[in-house]
Every structure is written in C-alpha cells, then in structure tokens.
Amino acid sequence: MEKSMSMQRRDFLKTLGTITVAGGLAGCAESSTSNEQSSLDKIFSFADNKVPMNAANLCPMPSAISKAIAKYNDELDVDMSGPNRTRIMALKNQARNDIAMQIGVSGDEVAIVRNTSEANNIVVQGISLNNQDEVLLWDQNHPSNKVAWKVRASRMNCHLRHISIPPDTNSIDEVVEIFSNAIGKKTKVVSFTHISNITGFRLPAKEICRAIKKINNDIHIHVDGAQTWGVVDVNLLDMGCDSFSGSAHKWYMGPREVGLLVVRKHNQHKIWPGVVSVPWGNEAEASVVGARKYEALGQRDDSAIAALAETVKFHNQITTAGIDKQAKSIANQLRQKLIDIDVPFVSPHNSNFTSNVIILSAPQETRMELINNILNDAGIILAPPGGLRLSPHIYNTPDHVNRVVDAVNKHRNFLS
Incomplete structure (x- = not known):
C-alpha cells in the first residue's frame, strides 16, 4: 500500500513539473522520493521545520502566486x-x-x-x-x-x-x-x-x-x-x-x-x-x-x-480531479496510520463521510501544548478546532505523514 502511494506521489510531482504558472513552476518535479521536499520547495516556500498541515484554516500559496501579487x-x-x-x-x-x-x-x-x-x-x-x-x-x-x-x-x-x-x-x-x-x-x-x-x-x-x-x-x-x-x-x-x-x-x-x-x-x-x-x-x-x-x-x-x-x-494545469485524487491519497494514508496506532478519533472512519479534515479527540485545556509539542518535535503545524485537527493537502508528503504520526504517538497522553 505504501509503495503504491509513493508511486502516486512521484507521478503527481511529475505532473507538477509541467506547471508554468507565472513562469515560476517549471521543472519542479523529481522522480526520486528522497527529493520530494526539494521538489516542493520549488513550488512552495515553507520551511521543512514549519510544514503546514492546516489547510482547513490557511494554506500556503505557491511561490509564483505570492510573486504575482507583488508584481x-x-x-x-x-x-x-x-x-x-x-x-x-x-x-x-x-x-x-x-x-x-x-x-x-x-x-x-x-x-x-x-x-x-x-x-x-x-x-x-x-x-x-x-x-x-x-x-x-x-x-x-x-x-x-x-x-x-x-x-x-x-x-x-x-x-x-x-x-x-x-x-x-x-x-x-x-x-x-x-x-x-x-x-x-x-x-x-x-x-x-x-x-x-x-x-x-x-x-x-x-x-x-x-x-x-x-x-x-x-x-x-x-x-x-x-x-x-x-x-x-x-x-x-x-x-x-x-x-x-x-x-x-x-x-x-x-x-x-x-x-x-x-x-x-x-x-x-x-x-x-x-x-x-x-x-x-x-x-x-x-x-x-x-x-x-x-x-x-x-x-x-x-x-x-x-x-x-x-x-x-x-x-487547471494540475486539474481539479488531479488535486482531489492526490489530496485524498495523502489524507487516507494519514488516517490509516493514525488508526494503526489506536488513537481516539472525532472524525468518522466510514468512507461515505470522510474528508481531508481529520480530527483526534483532545481536551481543550491541553490542545495548544500538544500542538506546540508536535511542532517542536516534527516541524508540522496543526490546529485546535474540534480537537487536534490535521488537514493535509497536496503539498504534504509521506514523510510529513510519518513525522506527525510519530509525534502524535509520542505525545498521545495529551489525547482524550
């Protein structure tokens, strides 16, 4: 399963490699999994120790879009x-x-x-x-x-x-x-x-x-x-x-x-x-x-x-269907890994109702401490609405998933 998802990810990055929005995204993809972050760095400007997984609130813009606003x-x-x-x-x-x-x-x-x-x-x-x-x-x-x-x-x-x-x-x-x-x-x-x-x-x-x-x-x-x-x-x-x-x-x-x-x-x-x-x-x-x-x-x-x-x-160059498919893929990978470590969910598991918004049960009074611990340990930015909210998007990688799951497991005592 992970191998299949890794192949999907590489194929997706190859697709991104053809994008030329505002002249800034050409040649951004690599075929090697080890170069995924380097490939993403050419599209998005976030640091590897400040990785957003909070699309339900705020997404990074592709660097080309930020440059277009400045232009x-x-x-x-x-x-x-x-x-x-x-x-x-x-x-x-x-x-x-x-x-x-x-x-x-x-x-x-x-x-x-x-x-x-x-x-x-x-x-x-x-x-x-x-x-x-x-x-x-x-x-x-x-x-x-x-x-x-x-x-x-x-x-x-x-x-x-x-x-x-x-x-x-x-x-x-x-x-x-x-x-x-x-x-x-x-x-x-x-x-x-x-x-x-x-x-x-x-x-x-x-x-x-x-x-x-x-x-x-x-x-x-x-x-x-x-x-x-x-x-x-x-x-x-x-x-x-x-x-x-x-x-x-x-x-x-x-x-x-x-x-x-x-x-x-x-x-x-x-x-x-x-x-x-x-x-x-x-x-x-x-x-x-x-x-x-x-x-x-x-x-x-x-x-x-x-x-x-x-x-x-x-x-349009990735296509809305392509974004939908890749976003679901990374969310499903994250959801399954969290299920595997047996943490308490607020979000449903039933595929009829799942989405890219994944929420774990966490007491209100300790959520921010948990979020800060995960940021310090894994370099992943999460949010507190509804519990511990993880909302991955197409710029998130299997490495980001592994890092955040390891950090959640390490600090699972903060969960309900």
Whole structure:
C-alpha cells in the first residue's frame, strides 16, 4: 500500500513539473522520493521545520502566486492610471469565468467577495424571508452559517431549527432521511456546511439537495464550501444547490481575503447584497450583471484579486480531479496510520463521510501544548478546532505523514 502511494506521489510531482504558472513552476518535479521536499520547495516556500498541515484554516500559496501579487502591486505603484488599473482588473473577470467553468456554473453566477464568512452572511442577511419562515441548519455549521442566522432571527421573527447527525450513522441514505424528515411546510431555507471544520464529517451534499428539491423545489439550499473548494472536485450544477461559498486562502491555495459566492441565476432576485458601493451604479437597480452585485464593495486589493487568475491556472494545469485524487491519497494514508496506532478519533472512519479534515479527540485545556509539542518535535503545524485537527493537502508528503504520526504517538497522553 505504501509503495503504491509513493508511486502516486512521484507521478503527481511529475505532473507538477509541467506547471508554468507565472513562469515560476517549471521543472519542479523529481522522480526520486528522497527529493520530494526539494521538489516542493520549488513550488512552495515553507520551511521543512514549519510544514503546514492546516489547510482547513490557511494554506500556503505557491511561490509564483505570492510573486504575482507583488508584481501587480509594483505595477500599480508605478502606474495608477485608468488604463493600467483596467488591465489588471480585467484579470478578475478572467478568474471569474475560469472558476465558473471549474465548478459547473456560468460566470454571471459568480461573485468574487472577500471570504466564506462574507459570502455566507450575504445569503444569511440578504435572503428574503417572512415572519415565521423556517430555516434548517446543520448543528455543525461554521459560526458564519450558524450564529449569523441567530443574529438574523433575533431581529426578524424567522424560526431556526437544527439538524443533528448521530455519530454512529452508517449510510448516506440515513443522512438524507434525517434532512428530508426535517422539512416542513414553513421551511424556506436549508443551509449546511459541506464538510465540518470541527469533525471533518462530509455530508452527501448532492443526495441531500436532490431529496430536498424533490419535496419542495422552492426551498433555497445554501452550501458552505469552505472545506470543499480547492480540494474536492465539485460540480454545482450536479450538486443542485442554490448558492455556494468558499475562500481562496484555504484549500484553493490562493490569495488571502479573496472569496467566492455563487448564486444561481434563478435565485439572484431573492438575495440582497449587504454592501452597496462601487461598481453598483447610481440607481436602486444594479447596473452590474448577475452575481456581480454582491461584490460592489468599493476599493479592494486589486493585486490579490488579479493573482486569483494565476491561482486558477495552477489548478487547471494540475486539474481539479488531479488535486482531489492526490489530496485524498495523502489524507487516507494519514488516517490509516493514525488508526494503526489506536488513537481516539472525532472524525468518522466510514468512507461515505470522510474528508481531508481529520480530527483526534483532545481536551481543550491541553490542545495548544500538544500542538506546540508536535511542532517542536516534527516541524508540522496543526490546529485546535474540534480537537487536534490535521488537514493535509497536496503539498504534504509521506514523510510529513510519518513525522506527525510519530509525534502524535509520542505525545498521545495529551489525547482524550
């Protein structure tokens, strides 16, 4: 099994070796396993004693993307004329259209916002609801898709209900049935996180969406894709949701403070933006087309947004399917090695619900000490949400897996 994964890793690095994003990634792969870190060093700039395994919160950008941001900043500082700014900002629409193709929607359904939290709140605060309308939420939603609804409900008399998934759930059908049974006559919105950041549980989004639409096609389904976009090969047309959110700084390995809100065309009239500024226009009706009305936020970081276009190229050259496959491979290797040393899990083992977010049970009061011990011993950066959270991505290697597993085993007394 390990030999097979090692071969997959070498094949993947060879694929990376063909990438030329921003002219900075050519010739980065080596065929020898011993040179894996050297190969990655040519793509990412993190140190070998500060290896990120925290993609659920923050990913490193490929060095070429960081350089692209600096390049566009320098170009703007040298020339802030209208034509130069227009040239740089044209990359925003290029990124919009290319991302739309990646996820199976049209460019007019994509808004480039600042992050998932902002995207979620545009839906939460902007969707049209009447008094006593009901919103169904998964109890593992991120605060921007859970607490934000509480704030909305506190100023408007809509009703919130929460859906729980028992830890011993075995089948996709069971999860779908839980959601289906919760739908009532007053249900207007169902909003859930695709992959939980506190358990790593992956909901069967497509099956849930189809079941809900079969019951009532008018129910608005919002999917928080913060732990999905950039690591899971998703097609939103196939998934069947009405809106979707994501952040470039997580699994998409892109610029910080750049995010994604997708609102399908037939639902855009239902959701009002939270901020109205340039380039909305001068009338109550937006002059911009489609989902662009959700990004009328005034002055933005033009350089970061322009560099999003370079990030899209990075993904396209590896392919979203290739990233999905490699990310699953390294996560499965990590999960199995942790199972082998018999440590307590929060995350599921059932392959119907597993993801690249892997969480071990660890008491709140000692988590940071455990995380610091692992960083000192293994040089791997982890995070505390939900327990001891490990979220590997395509830049993590079998060596990183072995190092972190050895460190977890050494400090297993910190686990629950």
